[in-house]
Amino acid sequence: MSQSAYAIGHQQPDTDTIISAIALARLKQATGSDVVAARAGELNPETEFVLERWDVASPTLLEDATDAELLLVDHNEYSQTVTGAREATISQVIDHHRIGDVTTGDPISFRAEPVGSTATILTRLYDEAGVDIDAETAGLLLSGLLSDTVVLRSPTTTDTDREVAERLAEIAGVDYEDYGKELLAQKSKLGEKSPREMVLGDFKEYDIGDDVLGIGQIETVEPETVLEQRDAVIEAMDEVVAERGYAVLLVLVTDLLEEESTAFIAGDHTEAVGDALGATFTDREAFLPGVMSRKKQVVPPVEDALK
Amino acid sequence: MSQSAYAIGHQQPDTDTIISAIALARLKQATGSDVVAARAGELNPETEFVLERWDVASPTLLEDATDAELLLVDHNEYSQTVTGAREATISQVIDHHRIGDVTTGDPISFRAEPVGSTATILTRLYDEAGVDIDAETAGLLLSGLLSDTVVLRSPTTTDTDREVAERLAEIAGVDYEDYGKELLAQKSKLGEKSPREMVLGDFKEYDIGDDVLGIGQIETVEPETVLEQRDAVIEAMDEVVAERGYAVLLVLVTDLLEEESTAFIAGDHTEAVGDALGATFTDREAFLPGVMSRKKQVVPPVEDALK
Numbered sequence: 001m002s003q004s005a006y007a008i009g010h011q012q013p014d015t016d017t018i019i020s021a022i023a024l025a026r027l028k029q030a031t032g033s034d035v036v037a038a039r040a041g042e043l044n045p046e047t048e049f050v051l052e053r054w055d056v057a058s059p060t061l062l063e064d065a066t067d068a069e070l071l072l073v074d075h076n077e078y079s080q081t082v083t084g085a086r087e088a089t090i091s092q093v094i095d096h097h098r099i100g101d102v103t104t105g106d107p108i109s110f111r112a113e114p115v116g117s118t119a120t121i122l123t124r125l126y127d128e129a130g131v132d133i134d135a136e137t138a139g140l141l142l143s144g145l146l147s148d149t150v151v152l153r154s155p156t157t158t159d160t161d162r163e164v165a166e167r168l169a170e171i172a173g174v175d176y177e178d179y180g181k182e183l184l185a186q187k188s189k190l191g192e193k194s195p196r197e198m199v200l201g202d203f204k205e206y207d208i209g210d211d212v213l214g215i216g217q218i219e220t221v222e223p224e225t226v227l228e229q230r231d232a233v234i235e236a237m238d239e240v241v242a243e244r245g246y247a248v249l250l251v252l253v254t255d256l257l258e259e260e261s262t263a264f265i266a267g268d269h270t271e272a273v274g275d276a277l278g279a280t281f282t283d284r285e286a287f288l289p290g291v292m293s294r295k296k297q298v299v300p301p302v303e304d305a306l307k
Numbered sequence: 308m309s310q311s312a313y314a315i316g317h318q319q320p321d322t323d324t325i326i327s328a329i330a331l332a333r334l335k336q337a338t339g340s341d342v343v344a345a346r347a348g349e350l351n352p353e354t355e356f357v358l359e360r361w362d363v364a365s366p367t368l369l370e371d372a373t374d375a376e377l378l379l380v381d382h383n384e385y386s387q388t389v390t391g392a393r394e395a396t397i398s399q400v401i402d403h404h405r406i407g408d409v410t411t412g413d414p415i416s417f418r419a420e421p422v423g424s425t426a427t428i429l430t431r432l433y434d435e436a437g438v439d440i441d442a443e444t445a446g447l448l449l450s451g452l453l454s455d456t457v458v459l460r461s462p463t464t465t466d467t468d469r470e471v472a473e474r475l476a477e478i479a480g481v482d483y484e485d486y487g488k489e490l491l492a493q494k495s496k497l498g499e500k501s502p503r504e505m506v507l508g509d510f511k512e513y514d515i516g517d518d519v520l521g522i523g524q525i526e527t528v529e530p531e532t533v534l535e536q537r538d539a540v541i542e543a544m545d546e547v548v549a550e551r552g553y554a555v556l557l558v559l560v561t562d563l564l565e566e567e568s569t570a571f572i573a574g575d576h577t578e579a580v581g582d583a584l585g586a587t588f589t590d591r592e593a594f595l596p597g598v599m600s601r602k603k604q605v606v607p608p609v610e611d612a613l614k
Contacts, residue, residue, distance in 0.1 A: 090406075093406070096414055097414055098410070098411045098412055098413055098414050098415070099397075099400070099409060099410050099411040099415060099417055100410060101408070101410055102406060103405070103406050103407055103408055104405045104406040105405055105606070105607040105610050105611065106405055106421070106603070106607050107403055107404055107405050107419065107420075107421040107463075107602065107603070108405070108406060108419065108421055109419065109420050109421060110406055110417055110418070110419035111417070111418060111419075112414065112415065112416065112417035112418075113414075113416050114413070114414040114415055114416060156414075295414065296413070296414070299412070300412040300413050303412050304412060
């Protein structure tokens with residue numbers, strides 16, 4: 001039986017994960033490999049806007065990857081992969097997160113770099129393979145880069161990201177500051193979401209020994225929309241902890257303009273998590289000045305504290 | 308307290324692991340980072356020959372890496388790392404083996420490629436960083452590449468390895484076939500080794516669920532030196548299994564000229580391992596035509612069979 005190979009990002013896909021799957025599939029096709037772009041969940045409004053803006057079809061929804069070949073983008077942890085990934089063959093990894101628990105039986109290409117987006121690494125891979133980046137692909141890559149770095153404002157942003165963003169913007173024919181503002185506006189559309197949807201909208205799990213840590217992040221230019229509903233959000237968090245048994249559940253409400261976050265907490269270890277973040281939780285809430293990156297500023301200290 | 312950062316390869320170091328540590332430390336120094344080349348065990352005779360040939364000092368022996376910063380080369384599995392690596396901070400990985408169980412809290416640079424040697428990848432990293440490769444460094448990198456690929460004869464050899472070998476040989480000012488033969492002759496100096504030293508000389512462990520698989524490899528141009536002592540070698544293997552509790556212990560006697568191996572087995576699962584390798588063990592011994600690579604031809608099928 002012939003099997004398809006899928007370029008696919010994490011569950012709860014964001015823009016960088018979706019456009020990285022598309023860009024990797026295009027690169028593989030350009031170099032003679034038959035790879036299909038796929039996704040492990042529903043598109044968020046920002047990503048829908050991006051695909052419409054550049055007139056690109058959505059990747060295929062892959063519900064179960066059992067026995068498939070997978071090229072993982074923008075993640076490398078089984079807790080974040082598509083269903084069935086443990087029974088799939090992982091043939092490539094491209095990521096900008098911490099090194100997770102994905103293992104393989106054979107040697108493969110695994111490329112992780114501490115840069116602001118997976119799109120940044122993919123741009124390099126096009127260059128290394130000598131494949132031209134057309135305007136549409138540049139627009140997609142730029143969208144992933146600007147989305148993940150909050151228009152180059154996140155502390156995860158490197159000089160490489162800035163250089164790549166300028167170059168992609170030129171190829172795509174857009175001003176990246178203007179285009180970035182359009183993206184941010186999409187990200188902020190929280191109006192119609194329920195508290196539970198806010199908690200689980202952009203959500204990741206991290207295995208820490210036998211415990212699981214869950215962290216949701218709400219990136220917005222209007223944090224008051226969430227903060228006004230804090231009791232309902234915390235109630236939704238308690239429900240999720242009861243259902244899923246997380247040791248700790250954090251939700252970060254990140255103010256994209258002020259570059260700061262408010263954290264809500266559910267589960268155990270409130271004091272230890274507060275200490276790890278250099279903050280004090282009062283009535284389940286703590287203020288985290290300067291914190292914009294879940295990956296870089298929250299996961300490492302909290303993980304250390306819970307080990 | 309100021310901590311040193313160490314570029315370090317696997318236990319039971321071979322030439323590719325030692326020269327990769329040296330080459331990475333030199334690259335880091337050239338780009339302004341203070342990294343020391345280190346090793347996790349004693350040098351083998353081939354590697355001693357290489358360091359003498361290119362007049363380079365041996366890397367520092369690191370006995371315990373607790374609390375250190377480590378840049379791992381030529382491996383990415385805790386079962387193969389220096390003592391204390393789980394309590395160290397791993398800040399970079401460069402490897403050409405399967406993806407193992409090393410994880411990190413922060414995003415790092417992790418570069419694995421399915422090529423014949425870690426030296427091949429390091430050559431690319433020099434190019435990407437715009438750092439010139441001098442004759443001495445080229446000689447070291449070439450030694451790692453030729454050693455790991457059995458002078459470009461191993462099935463792990465790729466076109467990239469061939470191109471890189473030619474280029475490094477030119478910079479180093481040697482004929483790589485002639486130089487490769489000198490290396491092979493060093494590798495084959497088995498004369499004075501005890502059966503136990505033969506089993507554990509070039510030895511790796513692989514975690515498979517709760518079980519551990521051990522595989523030793525004796526690469527030689529004179530396999531009869533080992534095969535004549537088969538009963539003593541198998542007795543040494545049984546002792547090692549009793550001491551360390553391996554589920555399976557394999558020793559491959561690889562004939563570098565005929566490009567074939569003879570395998571000895573100890574522990575359990577003899578029939579399953581034989582099936583996985585497409586061979587039959589008779590009196591603990593099986594012939595494996597065409598098998599030269601532990602990593603590519605033996606580990607993946609045996610691991611699958613034991614899962």
